[in-house]
Amino acid sequence: xxxxxxxxxxxxxxxxxxxxxxxxxxxxxxxxxxxxxxxxxxxxxxxxxxxxxxxxxxxxxxxxxxxxxxxxxxxxxxxxxxxxxxxxxxxxxxxxxxxxxxxxxxxxxxxxxxxxxxxxxxxxxxxxxxxxxxxxxxxxxxxxxxxxxxxxxxxxxxxxxxxxxxxxxxxxxxxxxxxxxxxxxxxxxxxxxxxxxxxxxxxxxxxxxxxxxxxxxxxxxxxxxxxxxxxxxxxxxxxxxxxxxxxxxxxxxxxxxxxxxxxxxxxxxxxxxxxxxxxxxxxxxxxxxxxxxxxxxxxxxx
Amino acid sequence: xxxxxxxxxxxxxxxxxxxxxxxxxxxxxxxxxxxxxxxxxxxxxxxxxxxxxxxxxxxxxxxxxxxxxxxxxxxxxxxxxxxxxxxxxxxxxxxxxxxxxxxxxxxxxxxxxxxxxxxxxxxxxxxxxxxxxxxxxxxxxxxxxxxxxxxxxxxxxxxxxxxxxxxxxxxxxxxxxxxxxxxxxxxxxxxxxxxxxxxxxxxxxxxxxxxxxxxxxxxxxxxxxxxxxxxxxxxxxxxxxxxxxxxxxxxxxxxxxxxxxxxxxxxxxxxxxxxxxxxxxxxxxxxxxxxxxxxxxxxxxxxxxxxxxxxxxxxxxxxxxxxxxxxxxxxxxxxxxxxxxxxxxxxxxxxxxxxxxxxxxxxxx
Numbered sequence: 200x201x202x203x204x205x206x207x208x209x210x211x212x213x214x215x216x217x218x219x220x221x222x223x224x225x226x227x228x229x230x231x232x233x234x235x236x237x238x239x240x241x242x243x244x245x246x247x248x249x250x251x252x253x254x255x256x257x258x259x260x261x262x263x264x265x266x267x268x269x270x271x272x273x274x275x276x277x278x279x280x281x282x283x284x285x286x287x288x289x290x291x292x293x294x295x296x297x298x299x300x301x302x303x304x305x306x307x308x309x310x311x312x313x314x315x316x317x318x319x320x321x322x323x324x325x326x327x328x329x330x331x332x333x334x335x336x337x338x339x340x341x342x343x344x345x346x347x348x349x350x351x352x353x354x355x356x357x358x359x360x361x362x363x364x365x366x367x368x369x370x371x372x373x374x375x376x377x378x379x380x381x382x383x384x385x386x387x388x389x390x391x392x393x394x395x396x397x398x399x400x401x402x403x404x405x406x407x408x409x410x411x412x413x414x415x416x417x418x419x420x421x422x423x424x425x426x427x428x429x430x431x432x433x434x435x436x437x438x439x440x441x442x443x444x445x446x447x448x449x450x451x452x453x454x455x456x457x458x459x460x461x462x463x464x465x466x467x468x469x470x471x472x473x474x475x476x477x478x479x480x481x482x483x484x485x486x487x488x489x490x491x492x493x494x495x496x497x498x499x500x501x
Numbered sequence: 502x503x504x505x506x507x508x509x510x511x512x513x514x515x516x517x518x519x520x521x522x523x524x525x526x527x528x529x530x531x532x533x534x535x536x537x538x539x540x541x542x543x544x545x546x547x548x549x550x551x552x553x554x555x556x557x558x559x560x561x562x563x564x565x566x567x568x569x570x571x572x573x574x575x576x577x578x579x580x581x582x583x584x585x586x587x588x589x590x591x592x593x594x595x596x597x598x599x600x601x602x603x604x605x606x607x608x609x610x611x612x613x614x615x616x617x618x619x620x621x622x623x624x625x626x627x628x629x630x631x632x633x634x635x636x637x638x639x640x641x642x643x644x645x646x647x648x649x650x651x652x653x654x655x656x657x658x659x660x661x662x663x664x665x666x667x668x669x670x671x672x673x674x675x676x677x678x679x680x681x682x683x684x685x686x687x688x689x690x691x692x693x694x695x696x697x698x699x700x701x702x703x704x705x706x707x708x709x710x711x712x713x714x715x716x717x718x719x720x721x722x723x724x725x726x727x728x729x730x731x732x733x734x735x736x737x738x739x740x741x742x743x744x745x746x747x748x749x750x751x752x753x754x755x756x757x758x759x760x761x762x763x764x765x766x767x768x769x770x771x772x773x774x775x776x777x778x779x780x781x782x783x784x785x786x787x788x789x790x791x792x793x794x795x796x797x798x799x800x801x802x803x804x805x806x807x808x809x810x811x812x813x814x815x816x817x818x819x820x821x822x823x824x825x826x827x828x829x830x831x832x833x834x835x836x837x838x839x840x841x842x843x844x845x846x847x848x849x850x851x852x853x854x855x856x857x858x859x860x861x862x863x864x865x866x
Contacts, residue, residue: 206677207515208642215591215606216643227515291645296681299688315688334652 200338200356204295205229210259210274213242216291217284222265223274226257231289234260242288244281261285297336305337314351326362332389345401346384350411353387356395361385365400365423365441379403381423388412388429394419400441410447428465446481448499455490466499508766509602511544512595514674520707537702537740540733541596545769548597552768553822553861557603565841568616568623575609576617578839579805582631586617588646590638593673598731598767600801601638608643614650615657622658629838630660634697636667644681655689664689667697675709678716686720695723698753701735703743706751714751725754728796729761730777731770732866738783742790749794757806758796763861771863774800774824778809802858803845804830815857823859825849830856 207227214221232241237253237260244261252260256272261281268275278284301307301319310327316334319325323341330348337343341355344362355361362385368376383402388411393399397415399407400423407421410429415421419433422441427433429447436454439445443457446465455473457463464481474488482496513521517538524535564576564584577585590606592599609617621630633654640647647666654661666685670678686694696717700706717724726748728735735741745755758781761771781798784790799808807813807826816825831854835842844850847859 204679204681207674209512209593211510211512212591212593212642216589216608218606218608225510225512291643294681295679296645296684298680299684315690316684 200297200336200354202295202297203230204293206292208292210276213259213288213292214276216288217276217278219276219278219284221274221276223259223268224257224272226259226272226274228259231285231293242285244278244285261288328384338395345381346406347387347401348384349387350389350391352389353391353393355393356397356417358395359393359397359399361387361393361399362401363398365403367403367423367441383407383423385409391415394435397421403441416453422459466496468496508544508548509595509597509599511542512592513542514593516674516676516709517542517594517672524704533740534702534704537704537734540770541598541701541731542594544597547769548766550768552765554763554765554768554771556764558601558764563841564839567613567620570613570616572609572613574604575607575613578842579835581629581834581838583634584621584630585634585636586614586650587637588614588635588640588650589643591642592637592639593642593670593677596669598729598761598764598770600762600764603765609646611646611649614646615653618650618653618657621654621661626838627658627660630658632663632665633661634665634667636697639668639670639673640666641668641670641678641682644685648681648685651685651689651692655692659691662691663693663695665695665697667699669699671698671710671713672700672705672707675707675713678713683716683720686717686722693723694721695725697756698724698726699728700726700744700748700753701728701731702740703747706747711751714753718752723754724752725756726796727757727759728755729759729770730772730780730798731761732772732863733770736772736776736780738780738789741780741784745784745790745794745796749791755794755796757799757808760798760800761863762801763863768863773863773865774809774814776863776865800826800860802826802828802860803847804828804856804858807858818859822862824862826858826860827851828856828858832856 209225210228211221211225227240228242229240232243234243237243237255237258239255239257242259252273259274261278261284262275265277297318299316299318302321304321305319305323307325308327311325312330314331314333317331319337320339322339323337325343326345328346329343332351334352335349336354338357340358342360347362364381367379369379371377381401381403383405385399385401385407387409390412391409392414394415394417397419399421402424407423407425409427412430413427415433416435418435420438422439424442425439426444428445431445431449433451434453437451439457440459442459443461445463448465449467451469452471455469457475461475463479466482467479468484470486473486473490475490479485482498483492484494486493528534563574564578575587589608590604748755760774760777777798785792785795797808799806807828813826814824815827848856851857
């Protein structure tokens, strides 16, 4: 999804980009590395706990506080948030965009509404009822099935299925499970990230909804008619059964499970492996099986 | 003292260094081809010779209040229909004669650019503003942020129909022009893109430069050149003829040939206006090049661009060193779209309220 592009960028240009001061020589920086792997002409950020400087020249390091360095050839930029600034530098100067367009092996059904700057990679399928806004990346082997809408700047990673038929059965008089017809859709907000091999079921009548800025890791399952609030982070292995509602700004740790018809408030943390069988109140931290409230957090600052 | 401490720092991309080295090996450092490029970028002791030009900056047209942003600078407005945005003041290489070399560096955040896009499309501006010039600095060195800005304009300022981007990156380091740059120009329906290059010497049109020009053109981008008349670089007829012929062959429109501005440390680049007029007239006189390839000889003054026609110079003083130039700019109009704008001391108003501006001429050897 990202391609490293080695480019000759002066350290002073990087400093100007950050509106920061360059300390040291204006060296050419060609690529980013981890701090421990720094080589000549590379950039990294200083990681807490590391005591020594790399034994190479012509490098640039992002630091929280200017450091006394008794060797030449190590330049610094002081940053309030080195991690964020490092991301900005890498993204702007050393990552080449993937292209736009639809790969010839992808299938986009007639009637699908496709916005600008759309990338659809090999082997993906876009249904006729899909509505894709602008700047969306659909990576390899993704299925968009049924009525799917996706907001601007969203990404769906490899092998995910959006709008899969829900696991919704009713028993007939003979106790034989019959599949309940799934005719709803999935509405995905803007700036949403959906990890690889994730499944999001369509609503059986209404919609499954993911709010703006929701970030979903690889290998997540979200049942039909769930409502996921804005900026909620759902990590790998999470399973959310049908018809549950998760509030804004929640954090669902790996392998946590949410039962069906649960309501989780805003700003809730669900611990690793927790099994949520009851509603959770806003700002709570819940852990264990069954999940229990262990403490309350402060409300996030607005 | 290192004289460069007080001066514009010498900064040359590895790409240009290689080209200079190759030219030096092939033709020697005295060749006009080497000098035509080297003089633009290499520090010269001529920069610190005493001169009449004392200004560190040339003109000021900042729009300081944009929606929620208090911008120190980064947005300029001199004209009704267009606005200038400078998202970054850095470039891949420093040109010694740069107009903005003494500006305080400031890079606009995505949030500021979003606010500028909303400002361009607000109720006050949407009737007037039609085009935007994104310049700097060189905006092409931060293509993702520029793409974000262009997307914001498409979304919040549909009145903007023409987006011009000023860049020297195709000459400074064409290896940095890849898909991230080309993405800016793709799939923005309803927008006409124009790319403003500045090519001062024909040798600057390297094979790599020509290749990216062709790629931009394949995307439907109109490319034009606005060049600067620089003593020792292109102030002879043959160089200009080759330059404009080559640009025409590359389907690059010739737009302005600017007189080099009166600014500190660049006196040695400045010809007289008379010399500039002779050269531009000489381009077409005698059928040297077609009028289709001829640039307009223009001056960037304290109040904006003035193209020199027969009756543009209306007075002279200081033994002819200062020229009074007539314009069609009106103070009242300018205040209408940029209330912050102040009439420079170099200006007077004529009987019709039009602005006339004094301009310091250069010198021929």
